[in-house]
Amino acid sequence: MKVRSITIPELHHFKDLHLDLTYPAGHPKAGKALDKVCIIGQSGTGKTTLLKLISAISYNGYSYSEIGSMDQICQVSLDFEFEDFIVSKFIDFDDESDPEKKIVSSYWNDFYRNGEEIEFESIESKWEAYLDAIKPTSIFFPADLDYKLEVEHDSLLDLQELKNIDFSSYSAANTWTIILNEIQKYQEEEIKIRQEISHIAEKATDIKAIQKAVKKLEKWRHETPSPVQGIADKCLDPLLKNFGLRVKTKLDFQGKDDIGFLKIEDFSGNEVPNGLLSTGTKQVMLSALPLYLLQPSKCQILYDEPERSLYPDLQRTIIDYYQSLTTDCQFFFSTHSPIIASSFEPWEIVELKFDKNWNIYRDLYYEGENHVENYFVDPRYLDYDLILKKIFDLADTSTDMRTEAIVELTMLKNQIDTLKEKGQLKTPKAKEIVTRYKVLAQKLAWKTE
C-alpha cells in the first residue's frame, strides 16, 4: 500500500497543503505512487511532522498525539493505492466508543477502481486480506535512533509480531530477536555433530570413520551457513568495510542468554567492544539490520535524517542500499543532505518552504503540466555544488576567497602569456609571476578551468 497524496487543510504551519506523490506524465510509472520520496526543507518546515503524519494515518493511529490535536489531524487525509484500488483515508476518535477512552479509528472516504468510484463492501474482504498479508506495514526510523547495542533477553520485543514498528519507541537492537532462535538452533546442531565426531573418535580405531564424521561436519557447514554469515555477507559487511570492520561470524557462546548482540571485529579478527564502535557504525548497523531481518514487503519505511553520522561516501550509496533489502516498499526520507537528495528523481523530492505568511508550501520543480519534460531541475544532472544551489537554495557555495583567487590566477596567466609573447619568460619578473601562479593554482587544486 503506497501513499499517492497527502492533503492537510490546517495543522501548525501547514495550511491547504496538497502533496501529489505520484509519478508525472511521461514517466514509465506515470500515475502510480512514488517508490521513494525525499522530503527536504529548512528546519521547522515540518519534515518530521510529515513523516509522523504518514505513519500515524497509515497504520499507527495511536501515535497521533505527538503531532497535534485530533481536531486538526482528523482533517488530514491520505490517498493510498493497493493493487488496482485507490482509497482515501483519515483517522478520528471512534464515535461509538466511550468518549473518555478516545479510541482512534480509521475512516475511509472514497474508493476507486480504474477511475470508477466503488462501494467499500465490494472490496472489503480483499482489503482485509491484503492488510493481513503484510507484516510489518510500516517501519519508522527516527533521527535520534537509540544506539544502544546491548540487549536484555527478558525484555526483547518480538518485532515480527508487530504491524507497525516504531524505533522511536524501542531500540532497533530488538531486531536481534528475529535471529536469536536461529543462531541457537544452529549452534545446537553444530554441537551435536561435534559430539558425534568425539564419540566416533573415542571408539573408532579406523581413521576413515573419523574422517567421514569430520566431512559430515564440513558438508553441514557448507549446506547450512551460519545465520550470522548471511548478515555479514548480504547485509552489513559491504557497509562495515568502509570502517575497516566486519561482522564476527564465528559463534563462541554457550547458551542463548550468552549470544548477546552482533559482534564486530577488525580485519585482523580482533573483536571491537560495542562501546568503542563509532556512531556511524552503529547507525549503519541499526538502520540496515532491521530491513535485512524483517524482509519487509509492500511496506512503508520512513527514515528521519538517514545521513546522521555517515561520511559522504556512505550517504551516496545508502538509499539504493536500503531499497535493495526490501521488496516493493515505499520509502520516505527526510533529510538535510545534498548527497542523499542526489539519489532521487526530481518528482521524488518534496521541498517544503515558508511563504511570506510563514505557511508551508511545496516548491515545484516543473512549470505547466506535471510532465517529466517540464521539470527544470533534476538532481541527477547536478554536481553537489549545484544541488546546494538549485535544490537547497544556497546562494553562495564557493567562498569569496576562491573567487578572488580565480581572478588573481587569470590575471597572472594573462601576464605570463604576455611575457611569453615578448620572449621574456626567462626574466626574474616572469619567474616570480610563474611561481606565484603555481602556488595559487595548487591551493585551487588546479581546478582552474
Place this chain on the structure above:
Amino acid sequence: MRKIDKSLMLATRYKKWLDTLNEKNEKHTIYNSSNGKYYYDIVANLIWVQAGLCAYSERLLQEHSRFDPGNWTNGGFPRFQFSGQLDHYDATLKEQYGWSWDNFFVIDADINVKLKRTNIPTGLLKPDMPHYNPRVYLEYERTHHVFVPNRDLEFPVQEQVRKDISCLGINFQPIIDIRKYYLEPLFFDVEYQVRSRTQVQNHLYQFFTAFDLVADRL
C-alpha cells in the same frame, strides 16, 4: 561596470542642502541611511541615471521609468519600495561626508561585501569618473564568469584593478551565478547564429559590459 553620468541632478532639494553645507565648509549630518531626509530623493535620482542597474554589477534592480524627470515634484521624490542599497563608494568618507553626491551609488544588496568596509578602492573603477572606460580596465573571463583586469594594462595597474574588483564585489558569488544563468544562453545564440548580436542586444536589460566584452570575441 558601465560608465555612469551623474550630472543630471533631479534631487534639487538635496543638492541645495548639500551645496549650502559645502559652501559653509560644514560637516555633514550623521549618515543614518533611510532615515535621512533626502535618502529617497538621492536613491530615485541614482536609479534614473543608472538606468535601474546596480552601479557595479549591472544587475537590474528596478524598472527606472517611474523615476523619469517628469515624475518629480519640487526636486523631491516620494518614498518607495526599494530592494537595493545606497552605497558609499569610499566607505571611509561616510563619517564626515556621509551625504556627498559624488560618493553615492545605488547597488545590489548582495554585493555590499564586508571587504569594502576596510579597503579603500583606488578610484580606477569609479564608474562616474571621466577617465573610466570598462574596456580599458576590464576583461570578462567566461569560464568562471568573472571580471578580471585587462591584460593590456601595466602589471602594477592590473594589481590595482584586481583589488578594486574585489573591493566593489562585482565578482561576488551570487552575482556570478545570476550573471552566468542570464548570459550563457545569449552567448550561445550569438555564437551559433540563433540570433544576431544586435538582436540579442536589443533585448538585453542587464550585464551589458560582460555581454559586450564576450560578444567581441564570439
